[in-house]
Amino acid sequence: MAVETGCLPERAAVHWRRTVDDERLRRRGRWWTLTTICHSLPFLAAAALLVAVKPVLAPVSVVLLIHAWGIPELYAARGAGVLRPTRRRSAPPSERRALLLLGDLVDDANRRLHASTGLVVEHGTLGEWVLGEAGALLVRPGGRRVMSYCVKATGEDLPAGDRIAHLLLALRCGERDFATVANLAFSGATWRMRRRMRGEQRPALDVARAAAARSSGRGAAAEPAQD
Amino acid sequence: MPRLIRLDQTGHTTLAEWSAADTEAFEAAVLAFRRELDRGYFGIASRADGTAEQVRSLPSDAPTVILRRPIAGG
Numbered sequence: 001m002a003v004e005t006g007c008l009p010e011r012a013a014v015h016w017r018r019t020v021d022d023e024r025l026r027r028r029g030r031w032w033t034l035t036t037i038c039h040s041l042p043f044l045a046a047a048a049l050l051v052a053v054k055p056v057l058a059p060v061s062v063v064l065l066i067h068a069w070g071i072p073e074l075y076a077a078r079g080a081g082v083l084r085p086t087r088r089r090s091a092p093p094s095e096r097r098a099l100l101l102l103g104d105l106v107d108d109a110n111r112r113l114h115a116s117t118g119l120v121v122e123h124g125t126l127g128e129w130v131l132g133e134a135g136a137l138l139v140r141p142g143g144r145r146v147m148s149y150c151v152k153a154t155g156e157d158l159p160a161g162d163r164i165a166h167l168l169l170a171l172r173c174g175e176r177d178f179a180t181v182a183n184l185a186f187s188g189a190t191w192r193m194r195r196r197m198r199g200e201q202r203p204a205l206d207v208a209r210a211a212a213a214r215s216s217g218r219g220a221a222a223e224p225a226q227d
Numbered sequence: 228m229p230r231l232i233r234l235d236q237t238g239h240t241t242l243a244e245w246s247a248a249d250t251e252a253f254e255a256a257v258l259a260f261r262r263e264l265d266r267g268y269f270g271i272a273s274r275a276d277g278t279a280e281q282v283r284s285l286p287s288d289a290p291t292v293i294l295r296r297p298i299a300g301g
Contacts, residue, residue, distance in 0.1 A: 009269055010297050097238020134301055150301030157236040165234055169271045170298045172279035183300035
């Protein structure tokens with residue numbers, strides 16, 4: 001199923017933000033990669049310098065290397081965190097009713113995917129979306145870069161299925177506005193994100209990544225991700 | 228039969244159902260729709276092909292109109 005570009009009323013609440021489009025996403029991805037390199041590079045340089053000047057300080061260099069490795073991992077963990085299910089759970093009848101409606105909104109493959117992962121995949125013009133209760137991932141064409149967004153329905157009393165339905169409906173109404181309203185939590189390599197996701201959620205990212213790779217083959221420009 | 232549904236803490240609530248011939252039921256649905264808009268809900272006309280559209284008045288021909296709450300960046 002495909003999402004449409006339209007106008008979300010929530011866009012007015014973040015009127016100062018420029019509407020997200022393909023080029024803007026590409027630039028933000030590059031900027032994110034550059035920022036991550038700038039955070040990690042000093043640790044790498046210091047580690048190399050220490051070993052070069054005083055080989056006896058090799059253990060300190062190892063600690064610095066661990067820091068350099070850990071920084072992008074921490075970013076990826078934050079990105080994966082947007083898909084973590086909320087602790088609050090509604091009464092079972094409410095959860096069932098919410099799932100019935102969500103099931104009406106998606107196709108059979110997505111129903112099965114949600115049953116096993118708790119996530120829903122939706123095709124968009126900016127890439128493939130993976131929707132959770134309080135956040136979304138956007139796998140860019142080519143499948144190598146993923147962007148992670150914090151976004152959720154207002155109100156704490158909604159069942160989990162309803163939370164996803166809210167995001168799905170908003171996304172279908174206006175994909176670019178949806179990406180503008182949502183807060184970017186991470187942009188980077190899909191493999192790094194996958195490693196930080198819960199095991200049961202990874203198949204949803206795999207489905208989105210495969211679809212993004214196929215869409216890239218159909219003509220959309222693939223976006224690289226080295227970080 | 229077209230339905231007006233609200234996403235809420237119960238999972239969802241069907242607020243109204245109408246048919247093309249039943250103008251009375253449709254008018255009752257319009258009133259319910261406006262009441263929910265005033266409470267801060269947004270109306271979405273959802274179609275079977277997986278597309279959706281934000282609506283500010285109740286379309287009589289949409290199979291399902293869903294009322295949702297606003298979303299926000301976390």
